[in-house]
Amino acid sequence: MNRIQAILTIETNNLPDNFQEIIKHEQEVIAKWKEEGILDHFFLRQTKNGAVLIFKDVDEEKVKELMSMLPLFKLKKDIEYFSLIKQF
Numbered sequence: 001m002n003r004i005q006a007i008l009t010i011e012t013n014n015l016p017d018n019f020q021e022i023i024k025h026e027q028e029v030i031a032k033w034k035e036e037g038i039l040d041h042f043f044l045r046q047t048k049n050g051a052v053l054i055f056k057d058v059d060e061e062k063v064k065e066l067m068s069m070l071p072l073f074k075l076k077k078d079i080e081y082f083s084l085i086k087q088f
Helices: 019-036 060-068 071-075
Strands: 002-010 039-044 050-056 076-085
Touching: 002 060, 002 071, 019 039, 019 071, 050 060, 060 076, 071 076
Parallel strands: none
Antiparallel strands: 002 050, 002 076, 039 050
């Protein structure tokens, strides 16, 4: 079972006025991915400037495509992808 970890960092300076609406839409997208079984874990970063998402059974290209659909992707400062191998 492959896993891809995506670490999203957003630009927190000068957030748009509709930021709370963007967050609500983001939560809907995340919930849909969880229901579909492609998102294994989702963590908010303590610094509140991003999130860590762990996808399962999809390749890195698909993860990049999915990440580009996130509402917060437009505010991205940086994004990193890591291929993981689950042990046990």
